[in-house]
Amino acid sequence: TFLRRLKRSAAMWCALLSALGSAALVVNEQTIPPACAFTLSSMSATINAQAAGADGCxxxxxxxxxGKSLDRIQFNTSQSYFEGTDTLDFFAVESDGQLRSLTQHSQPFSASNPIPPVLWLTQATDEVVLVLDAPSGGSSFIMHYSCTAVSGFLLPELLxxxxxxxxxxxxxxxxxTLWMWCLRRRYQxxxxxxxxxxxxxxxxxxRRAEARGELFAEEQEAERARTSSLSALPAVAYLEHRSSSQRLSMVSYHSQDELVTAEQRAGDSAEEGERRTSEEEAECCLCMEGYRDEDMVRVLPCDHYFHRECIDKWFxxxxxxxxxxxxxxxxxxxxKPAAAAAAAAA
Ligand SMILES: [Zn+2]
Ligand SMILES: [Zn+2]
Structure with a gap:
């Protein structure tokens, strides 16, 4: 397209220079003076060549x-008259400024070859030249032309x-792209x-789990200490325990005033003295089994005692x-924290 444009502008300059130099159109070695050449710049117009030759041309x-690339031109001739050897010819201007006849077999229209009422010239060109060679001066014609520009998006005018x-x-x-890049960076x-x-x-x-683990370890450690303290509580055979507690209760009962240190326990024992001898006292409240002499019992600091297995399971x-x-x-x-600690240490 660019080359074509360059070529066209070069041709235009050549034509301009030649026009300045000779100021005349040369067709078939016949020079047409500028006074007899007319330029039509509209896409459609009517050419009225009545009484041709009266002005001496x-x-x-x-x-x-x-000024546009033409695809085709339609000529509608309403009236035409050729006298003698007068002719009408159509030319296309080539890119090098040369004229080329557009009529069939280069036969110009004349009295023997009349112009058809409708004539199509389908030749891509930038300029069409009509030349009426009328030395007789009696020929005339009226024709309307309309041009169709080359359609398409690669027109030089649209470049x-x-x-x-x-x-x-x-x-x-x-x-x-910039926006996407920014977006991606922000996303990243x-x-x-x-x-x-x-x-x-x-x-x-x-870290929280670790702390929890530490706490759990501490808790486990404490539990282990508790368990060992519990297992360190005194466990004796029932027979032995019964005899010792009876003895103790008797001692407590008889020397209530003298034994100040065992006052509380003695008081309790005195109150529960009657109950201990009852049938209820002789059975474990966890398994509801009566105590036999050989059963091992664990005595709690509160003086309550149970089967060793039962109370251990309970704990x-x-x-x-x-x-x-x-x-x-x-x-x-x-x-008895001191006693328990001592037992645990032991
Ligand atoms: Zn029991
Ligand atoms: Zn108790």
Missing amino acids: EARAWRIAP DLWLAIAALIFCICCSV RRTRATESMLVLHSELMR DSTQFQTRSCPLCKRDPLAA
Whole structure:
């Protein structure tokens, strides 16, 4: 397209220079003076060549050059008359400025070859020249022409427009790319932030779990200490325990005033003296079995006693909690902390 344009402009300059130099159109070695050449720049017009030759022009030329690439031209002839050897010919202007006849077999229209009422010239050109060679001076014609420009988006006239559109599209592409890049970067930054937050969160959870583990370990340690303290509580055969407690209660009963240190226990024993001898006292409240002489019983600091297996199971069922006597709900470890600690140490 550019080459074509360059060629066209070169041809235009050549034509201009030649016009300045000779100021005349040369057709078939016949020179038409500028006074007899007319330029028509509109896409459609009517040419009225009545009484041709009256102004002294032997030949006349009409240059149809609307400044556009022409696809075809339609001529509608309403009236034509040729006298003698007068002729009418159509020419296309080549890119090098040369004229080329457009009539069939280069036969110009004449009295023997009349112009058809409708004539199509389908030749891509920029300019069409009508030349009426009428030395007789009596020929005339009236014809209307209408040009059809070359359609298509690669027209040289539209080149600037297309360049502008291309530049616009390029700008849009650039800005879209930039925008996408910015968006991606922002997304990446956000993702990185989220990742670091996740890492932070997992680290936090890990530390929390660790702390919980430490707490659990401490709790386990305490539980182990409690269990050993509980297992260190005195366990004796029932027979032995019964005889010793009877003896103790008797001692307590008789020397209530003298034994100040055992006052509380003695008081309790005195109150429960009657109950201990009852049938109820002789059975374990955990398994509801009566005590036999050879059964091992564990005596709690509150002086309540149970089968060793029964009370151990009872304590096992309340792991990690404060143990209590099934009868009086007193904490067997809180009653004598010093003794329990001593037992645990032992
Ligand atoms: Zn029992
Ligand atoms: Zn108790």
